[in-house]
Amino acid sequence: MGVINRxxxxxxxxxxxxxxxxxxxxxxxxxxxxxxxxTMDLAVVHNSDPATLVxxxxxxxGGISKYVKKGNVVVVKPNIGWNRVPEQAAxxxxxxxxxxxxxxxxxxxxxxxxxxxxxxxAKICYLRSQIEKxxxxxxxxxxxxxxxxxxxxxxxxxxxxxxxxxxxxxxKADVLIxxxxxxxxxxxxxxLGLKNMMGILGGNRGKIHNHFDVKIVDINTVIKPQITxxxxxxxxxxxxxxxxxxxxxxxxxxxVAGVDPVAVDAYGATLFGLIPGDLGFLKEAHSRGLGEIxxxxxxxxxxxxxx
Amino acid sequence: xxxxxxxxQVLFLLLFLYLFFQAxxxxxxxxxxxxxxxxxxxxxxxxxxxxxxxxxxxxxAIIVLVLAIALGRYFCGWICxxxxxxxxxxxLSKNFRNKKSNPSRKLRTWKFSILIVVLVAALFSxxxxxxxxxxxxMTRTITTAIYPVFAxxxxxxxxxxxxxxxxxxxxxxxxDFLRETVLPIEPLYFQQxxxxxxILIGILxxxxxxxxxxxxxxxxxxxxFGFFSSFRLTRGITVAGDKCIDCGKCQRxxxxxxxxxDFRSHSRIECIECMSCITVCPTDAISYxxxxxxxxxxxxxxxxxxxxxxxxxxxTLGLIKTGFHSxxxxxxxxxxxxxxxxxxxxxxxxxxxxxVKICSSTGGCLQPAxxxxxxxxxxxxxxxxxxxxxxxxCNLCGEVCPTGAIxxxxxxxxxxxxxxxxxxxxxxxxxWYRGEDCLVCEEHxxxxxxxxxxxxxxxxxxxxTTRIVKFPYxxxxxxxxxxxxxxxxxxxxxxxxxxxNAMEQRWEENGxx
Numbered sequence: 001m002g003v004i005n006r007x008x009x010x011x012x013x014x015x016x017x018x019x020x021x022x023x024x025x026x027x028x029x030x031x032x033x034x035x036x037x038x039t040m041d042l043a044v045v046h047n048s049d050p051a052t053l054v055x056x057x058x059x060x061x062g063g064i065s066k067y068v069k070k071g072n073v074v075v076v077k078p079n080i081g082w083n084r085v086p087e088q089a090a091x092x093x094x095x096x097x098x099x100x101x102x103x104x105x106x107x108x109x110x111x112x113x114x115x116x117x118x119x120x121x122a123k124i125c126y127l128r129s130q131i132e133k134x135x136x137x138x139x140x141x142x143x144x145x146x147x148x149x150x151x152x153x154x155x156x157x158x159x160x161x162x163x164x165x166x167x168x169x170x171x172k173a174d175v176l177i178x179x180x181x182x183x184x185x186x187x188x189x190x191x192l193g194l195k196n197m198m199g200i201l202g203g204n205r206g207k208i209h210n211h212f213d214v215k216i217v218d219i220n221t222v223i224k225p226q227i228t229x230x231x232x233x234x235x236x237x238x239x240x241x242x243x244x245x246x247x248x249x250x251x252x253x254x255x256v257a258g259v260d261p262v263a264v265d266a267y268g269a270t271l272f273g274l275i276p277g278d279l280g281f282l283k284e285a286h287s288r289g290l291g292e293i294x295x296x297x298x299x300x301x302x303x304x305x306x307x
Numbered sequence: 308x309x310x311x312x313x314x315x316q317v318l319f320l321l322l323f324l325y326l327f328f329q330a331x332x333x334x335x336x337x338x339x340x341x342x343x344x345x346x347x348x349x350x351x352x353x354x355x356x357x358x359x360x361x362x363x364x365x366x367x368a369i370i371v372l373v374l375a376i377a378l379g380r381y382f383c384g385w386i387c388x389x390x391x392x393x394x395x396x397x398x399l400s401k402n403f404r405n406k407k408s409n410p411s412r413k414l415r416t417w418k419f420s421i422l423i424v425v426l427v428a429a430l431f432s433x434x435x436x437x438x439x440x441x442x443x444x445m446t447r448t449i450t451t452a453i454y455p456v457f458a459x460x461x462x463x464x465x466x467x468x469x470x471x472x473x474x475x476x477x478x479x480x481x482x483d484f485l486r487e488t489v490l491p492i493e494p495l496y497f498q499q500x501x502x503x504x505x506i507l508i509g510i511l512x513x514x515x516x517x518x519x520x521x522x523x524x525x526x527x528x529x530x531x532f533g534f535f536s537s538f539r540l541t542r543g544i545t546v547a548g549d550k551c552i553d554c555g556k557c558q559r560x561x562x563x564x565x566x567x568x569d570f571r572s573h574s575r576i577e578c579i580e581c582m583s584c585i586t587v588c589p590t591d592a593i594s595y596x597x598x599x600x601x602x603x604x605x606x607x608x609x610x611x612x613x614x615x616x617x618x619x620x621x622x623t624l625g626l627i628k629t630g631f632h633s634x635x636x637x638x639x640x641x642x643x644x645x646x647x648x649x650x651x652x653x654x655x656x657x658x659x660x661x662x663v664k665i666c667s668s669t670g671g672c673l674q675p676a677x678x679x680x681x682x683x684x685x686x687x688x689x690x691x692x693x694x695x696x697x698x699x700x701c702n703l704c705g706e707v708c709p710t711g712a713i714x715x716x717x718x719x720x721x722x723x724x725x726x727x728x729x730x731x732x733x734x735x736x737x738x739w740y741r742g743e744d745c746l747v748c749e750e751h752x753x754x755x756x757x758x759x760x761x762x763x764x765x766x767x768x769x770x771x772t773t774r775i776v777k778f779p780y781x782x783x784x785x786x787x788x789x790x791x792x793x794x795x796x797x798x799x800x801x802x803x804x805x806x807x808n809a810m811e812q813r814w815e816e817n818g819x820x
Contacts, residue, residue: 027562056731083700119751120698121669122492128700143483144492148466185778186761187746206797207745244755
């Protein structure tokens with residue numbers, strides 16, 4: 001059983017590896033699909049309604065049906081890591097998550113799964129973040145992590161990590177949509193899309209924090225979400241990744257979405273006034289060909305829907 | 308009547324289990340999960356004696372006790388979850404029981420000796436009720452042994468089925484359902500669970516000697532009810548002497564060996580109103596009624612026994628009170644937030660593990676102590692910060708404490724209540740000894756302004772190269788001692804940061820009820 005899954009996964013990983021060799025050519029790959037809108041790398045939208053933000057951003061990226069086909073199993077991976085309420089901006093905005101779920105369902109997804117390996121007790125985080133309730137109402141299967149579903153995956157391109165435990169459902173999904181929330185983080189300075197992928201990891205994750213910049217990129221060489229939607233509706237500017245103080249939360253009413261996870265993070269860094277190239281993990285990701293961090297190399301389309 | 312009693316037993320056991328499951332996050336329940344503990348008159352009286360003050364929440368226990376004047380030991384026969392468990396154990400072991408063994412009725416006074424020991428000790432501020440109270444015993448054993456084992460075996464079975472590889476979908480659905488209802492989200496581990504299980508199994512094994520052995524000879528709560536029912540004002544079990552044919556079936560049937568050899572009278576101290584005798588009587592000579600009758604039973608607890616029990620108790624409590632841990636700074640035990648000052652805390656704590664149970668559904672820091680705070684603190688809740696942490700947004704342990712040993716704090720008060728202080732072990736902390744970044748502790752620190760800060764400095768690695776490293780340190784002013792830093796520290800074995808009770812705050816009572 002496990003063998004088949006793993007083999008299947010390795011195929012995917014291999015393909016991903018092949019894709020990775022087309023370093024920096026992601027725009028061209030997208031362009032080859034012949035969709036005019038897809039020549040854009042990043043969609044940056046401002047609006048006070050989270051659902052409108054999501055819809056607009058995904059439309060700008062070519063529409064949800066470009067990514068989610070009928071019958072697909074979709075995994076939406078928000079950040080549900082902490083026992084915090086949405087206003088504290090430590091967990092992904094539940095309205096953002098719910099709208100993604102609704103779009104996937106509309107596109108014919110057979111199943112939209114949501115889970116996260118939390119830092120505080122899972123039941124409390126699922127409840128307090130409101131993601132369990134609001135996303136379930138939108139039609140998602142919100143489930144807790146099963147220890148049994150972690151499987152060891154080798155990381156052929158890993159520098160520090162040669163293998164790690166990944167969550168099977170995230171690996172096996174037809175479509176993986178990463179929905180991080182933009183937050184301050186003392187170690188990596190900011191936590192965005194690449195770091196949000198830690199939520200599908202098993203094992204002693206604390207160990208990843210040591211040589212973090214290299215290890216987080218190692219992880220992201222074997223798992224690549226089809227879309228990354230960065231929730232910057234409320235941004236935690238300091239004392240992240242948990243926050244707690246509402247004075248540290250800045251209302252930005254923004255979403256940054258794209259296919260290139262590194263590009264999304266690079267733009268996300270600018271929300272904090274940082275230069276992408278100054279962030280270790282982004283520099284590392286770029287140098288290893290995971291994506292683009294030079295914003296002037298990217299085609300960014302902005303939509304300000306503010307009335 | 309017999310059927311009614313059995314239904315009552317099953318219902319009360321189910322209620323007990325239901326309340327047990329209720330003791331979990333988010334704890335939105337109409338019935339407090341410590342209802343049974345609050346109903347135990349033994350806990351009420353012993354805690355009244357240790358604290359020398361009336362505890363408002365134990366009113367219900369006095370009502371339960373006073374009812375014995377009308378209804379005898381109804382609690383033992385109809386309600387007590389341990390009594391029901393013992394009945395079940397006796398039923399299982401009925402074919403293995405030594406029919407010839409006939410323990411002397413004199414042994415029945417043991418339970419009064421135990422009661423005297425408990426109450427005399429309580430008078431001298433040593434809480435011993437926790438070893439013997441049947442409600443405590445059940446709560447503790449279910450929390451630390453039965454429930455974790457049930458969860459472990461259920462999950463193991465599911466895992467075996469899942470590894471077969473077919474029916475994965477329905478199996479995971481079942482798994483989800485069980486986790487929503489009875490299984491914990493994360494596996495449970497408690498120290499001493501085995502010991503508590505062995506104690507319960509021992510009580511059940513006594514069933515091989517005699518039915519309801521515990522209730523007959525040992526239970527001090529039963530003794531307390533027996534004492535009150537000896538003064539009862541109603542008839543209860545009544546025998547129509549002219550109908551009785553001296554067959555002795557009732558005496559053989561009686562679980563409590565309460566029926567005297569004339570088959571026409573019984574010990575009202577022992578009878579638990581189980582109604583079995585009524586059912587077996589071939590001539591319907593036995594009936595039950597609550598008409599007025601006052602004829603106090605003679606007590607066969609001699610003055611000598613009373614004195615010896617009291618002396619034994621005083622000697623024991625002397626030893627406990629002069630234990631080493633009473634004088635050294637406890638140093639290494641961290642108590643839950645809201646715990647009273649140590650001696651008041653130990654006066655009140657009945658070691659029921661309700662707090663441990665509810666904590667296991669959130670941060671999971673509480674464990675029953677072994678000898679970490681001496682004999683006096685045995686089985687009391689202590690924080691093991693390497694295993695779990697005190698959830699910042701949680702105040703549930705105080706909510707479920709039946710005796711107020713942990714004061715129920717408003718959440719905003721609890722967030723500021725200081726359990727202790729964390730310290731770095733710089734010989735184990737990754738940035739300090741290896742010169743590499745980590746900061747997992749800082750990431751998890753739940754305080755809005757972070758009690759773990761860091762300096763950014765240059766460090767020289769073992770290979771001679773230098774790099775910029777974030778060196779964490781604890782802000783002693785801000786730290787509340789929740790211990791999550793110690794729990795999440797990725798260093799294997801002893802962590803790079805540990806929790807102590809330094810600068811702990813205790814809830815000071817202000818002399819009210």
